[in-house]
Amino acid sequence: MQLRGGSVALRARSRWYFGIAATALVCGLAAMAYSLAHDAGIDRLAGQLRDRLTLSQHAVESEIERFAYLPQVLGEDERVLGLLADASDARVHEVNAYLANVARHAQADAVYLIDPNGLTLAASNWNLPSSFVGHNYGFRPYFTDAVEHGRGDYYAVGVTTGVPGYFLSSRIEGPDGLLGVAVVKVDMSPLERVWAEAGEMTGLADGAGIVFLSGVPNWRYRPLFALRDVDRDRIETERRYDGNDVFGRLPLVNALDASGLTHMTEEGAPPLAMSAMLIDPKGWRLFSAMQSAPVRDEARLVAGVVGLLTLVCLLLGLYGYQRRQLTRWKLEQNGVLERRVSERTSALAREVEERKRTEEELRQTQDSLIHAAKLAALGRMSAAIVHEVSQPLSALDNTLAAAGLHARNHAHDKSIASIKVGRDLLKRMQRTIKSLRTFSSRAKALPSEPVVIGQSVVEALEIVMSQARERKVFLSFDNKAPSALASVNAVRIEQVFINLLLNAIDATASMGNGQITVQLRQAGSRALVEFHDAGPGIPDEIADQMTEPFFTTKATGEGLGLGLSISRAILEDYDGALSFSPAPGGGACAIVSLPLAQHSARLVLAE
Numbered sequence: 328m329q330l331r332g333g334s335v336a337l338r339a340r341s342r343w344y345f346g347i348a349a350t351a352l353v354c355g356l357a358a359m360a361y362s363l364a365h366d367a368g369i370d371r372l373a374g375q376l377r378d379r380l381t382l383s384q385h386a387v388e389s390e391i392e393r394f395a396y397l398p399q400v401l402g403e404d405e406r407v408l409g410l411l412a413d414a415s416d417a418r419v420h421e422v423n424a425y426l427a428n429v430a431r432h433a434q435a436d437a438v439y440l441i442d443p444n445g446l447t448l449a450a451s452n453w454n455l456p457s458s459f460v461g462h463n464y465g466f467r468p469y470f471t472d473a474v475e476h477g478r479g480d481y482y483a484v485g486v487t488t489g490v491p492g493y494f495l496s497s498r499i500e501g502p503d504g505l506l507g508v509a510v511v512k513v514d515m516s517p518l519e520r521v522w523a524e525a526g527e528m529t530g531l532a533d534g535a536g537i538v539f540l541s542g543v544p545n546w547r548y549r550p551l552f553a554l555r556d557v558d559r560d561r562i563e564t565e566r567r568y569d570g571n572d573v574f575g576r577l578p579l580v581n582a583l584d585a586s587g588l589t590h591m592t593e594e595g596a597p598p599l600a601m602s603a604m605l606i607d608p609k610g611w612r613l614f615s616a617m618q619s620a621p622v623r624d625e626a627r628l629v630a631g632v633v634g635l636l637t638l639v640c641l642l643l644g645l646y647g648y649q650r651r652q653l654t655r656w657k658l659e660q661n662g663v664l665e666r667r668v669s670e671r672t673s674a675l676a677r678e679v680e681e682r683k684r685t686e687e688e689l690r691q692t693q694d695s696l697i698h699a700a701k702l703a704a705l706g707r708m709s710a711a712i713v714h715e716v717s718q719p720l721s722a723l724d725n726t727l728a729a730a731g732l733h734a735r736n737h738a739h740d741k742s743i744a745s746i747k748v749g750r751d752l753l754k755r756m757q758r759t760i761k762s763l764r765t766f767s768s769r770a771k772a773l774p775s776e777p778v779v780i781g782q783s784v785v786e787a788l789e790i791v792m793s794q795a796r797e798r799k800v801f802l803s804f805d806n807k808a809p810s811a812l813a814s815v816n817a818v819r820i821e822q823v824f825i826n827l828l829l830n831a832i833d834a835t836a837s838m839g840n841g842q843i844t845v846q847l848r849q850a851g852s853r854a855l856v857e858f859h860d861a862g863p864g865i866p867d868e869i870a871d872q873m874t875e876p877f878f879t880t881k882a883t884g885e886g887l888g889l890g891l892s893i894s895r896a897i898l899e900d901y902d903g904a905l906s907f908s909p910a911p912g913g914g915a916c917a918i919v920s921l922p923l924a925q926h927s928a929r930l931v932l933a934e
């Protein structure tokens with residue numbers, strides 16, 4: 328019990344270990360799958376952002392390059408040079424018309440001319456309320472850069488119009504030095520519209536980090552990352568984003584990640600992954616962002632699937648393992664069963680062997696008993712023969728001596744009487760010997776013939792009649808089948824009937840006066856002769872033995888115990904049978920059954 332309890336506890340503990348190991352494996356593989364899928368997703372996202380940035384970069388650069396030549400070309404025009412040399416009204420009017428024409432054809436937002444003091448002399452929008460003419464832009468970097476370096480470019484919100492644009496400028500040189508500056512203002516908002524329509528979260532920030540173009544309107548004029556103080560001062564001085572509170576707004580990210588992908592999380596907005604690239608030589612930053620939640624969701628899905636698959640594999644493995652265990656257990660059980668069966672079989676074989684030996688011993692015992700019984704029977708027979716023969720012999724001896732004495736005394740009558748007694752004694756001995764001879768010659772087949780059974784019964788009755796009368800026993804015969812024939816030997820069948828009648832007389836006489844009834848009847852194809860006596864009946868304990876040779880309950884000298892055994896043997900020779908049953912009203916009933924001869928059967932049918 329203790330061992331079993333121990334193994335149960337061990338099994339429970341190993342089940343726990345398996346559970347913990349399985350959970351760890353599932354979680355570990357799921358986590359690994361999440362990490363791999365997430366990294367792959369982020370890489371993919373970074374690649375998509377890179378592609379998008381490359382496309383946008385080309386768009387931005389081509390937008391700028393489109394107008395790069397224009398300021399210089401303007402500075403070479405005679406009308407422009409004439410105006411800068413002598414600013415008469417007629418020339419102003421002529422150049423205004425020329426600039427308006429150039430702006431229309433080049434699709435520039437505005438084209439204008441500034442004198443060396445920063446004052447706008449002519450502009451393509453000269454006839455609009457937002458005309459640049461007369462305004463001084465000497466503070467704008469695009470003017471100072473052009474004066475100092477020959478060229479300038481600058482993105483800013485127009486101080487006159489409030490409309491943002493990209494300003495490209497070129498110094499106009501005269502024979503005596505600076506004549507003025509030609510400026511082209513380019514509207515870059517179409518880029519913004521393209522991004523917005525494509526749903527792209529792409530934007531462009533200036534060198535300081537202020538977003539000036541974006542597909543997301545909310546991001547415009549907002550710092551991309553935390554501004555430096557020096558940049559802040561410059562922007563204020565240049566009035567770059569005039570009218571917009573660029574400093575009061577939070578930066579989109581704290582700083583751009585050196586790895587190339589910056590994660591952006593804003594309250595109330597989905598998490599984003601952002602990538603940025605520098606547009607040289609302007610120092611602008613083109614950036615684009617995409618939602619990173621799908622990557623995370625996809626990674627979670629992959630982790631879930633991997634975890635589930637691992638779990639399924641583990642369960643399948645467990646199922647297989649348990650099936651193997653079950654099969655092994657069944658095989659073990661079968662083995663145990665087979666062992667038990669073979670043990671039982673060999674035990675049975677031993678038992679059978681034992682029984683055979685016992686039977687053999689029993690048979691030997693029976694044989695020796697039979698042998699002993701035969702010897703006893705032989706002894707009984709010898710005693711009976713000795714008694715039957717020696718008693719008449721000594722009587723004969725005495726009788727013959729008496730006869731001799733009577734003869735010497737000339738008493739002839741007495742002598743004759745003694746001789747008669749002697750002859751009677753001899754007859755008695757002959758009778759005994761005759762019955763023994765009958766027994767010994769039983770096997771010799773005597774010729775059989777159709778015998779009227781009733782006739783044989785009558786003859787047997789006549790033979791025993793005197794004895795019955797002597798013993799005060801009355802005989803009667805009820806012949807219900809007078810024509811019944813049996814194929815037997817008449818003498819031998821009569822002997823059977825006499826034996827049975829003598830036994831019945833003995834039994835009936837032992838009870839005092841009585842009646843013996845013999846009945847002959849037919850039952851089917853057999854004739855039945857029944858001898859009903861008024862004797863004591865047959866006790867159960869001798870019923871089985873009474874037909875055995877030499878079995879007798881009579882005193883020595885009165886019976887040899889051969890009558891019934893000889894009768895039964897004779898009947899069996901003719902397919903007959905002998906049986907006993909209690910007689911109605913007490914006593915015994917001996918029943919002789921004989922097959923009817925065919926002739927008699929025909930006779931019976933004829934009757």
Ligand code: ADP
Nearest residue numbers: 830831834873879880881886887888889890891
């Ligand atoms: P015996 O008559 O010489 O003894 P049997 O073989 O004729 O030999 O009979 C054997 C025994 O069967 C008898 O000793 C007797 O005990 C018993 N027996 C036979 N017939 C009857 C009967 N009608 N009633 C009672 N007992 C009988």
